[in-house]
Amino acid sequence: MIRAAFVLAGLGLGLTAVTAQSNPIAERQQTMKGVGAATREGAAMAKGDAAFDAAKAQAIFKTYADAARKMPGLFPDSSKTGGETTAAAKIWEDQAGFKAAFAKFESDAAAGASVANLDGFRGAFGAATKNCGACHEVYRIKK
Template structure:
């Protein structure tokens, strides 16, 4: 089961990479869906609704790190509009801050990959997901 989730996540990210050449908006939406799925799984673990499992925890943080690394490349000038994007203009106005936000998310995700127990997972997961809220607040249009 866990191996299947990891394989599917990898395939999904691979498929997203192929789409990036022609559809950066679609790729970043797929990447955010992967983060959303990992976040839901992590939230269930953090809340005690699902059992802590080191392999699952590592897969969650791996998804976060991979998306964080790739995401800044998915905002070319040509993708400011079109599609159903919620990307705020501030992304292009503050590229340095935007890239810094993803670098922090990637670093927090990498640190989380080393957790070995529930308490450590909760701390690392909280730190990583705090980045999501901060980035969305600054760089995402409100619907």
């Protein structure tokens, strides 16, 4: 019985992975939802609405770094439209700039991964989230 449950769980994970691979719009939207959740948590710490927690800070920057590595590969030509995407045509017109924006985001996330106090977190979090805004200005359609 337990073995069957593991097999079914494994099949479910495999199906989810296949679905995500075949639907890059859904995968990038899901990835950005994770970034958004991490940003909300980080903003609460940065503002003092939540206590600084080094482990949570590291998790936020890990979420950012993981997304930065993953996102550039989730924009094949076949995903320019559909799925309620807010991806701007500029992504495909300026692949070098788009990839450079994510490289900078990853670099800033890596720099923040070892923050040990609130002041350090605020600086690193501000730098990383500034990248989010800059990228969205150029590469995202405003709705």
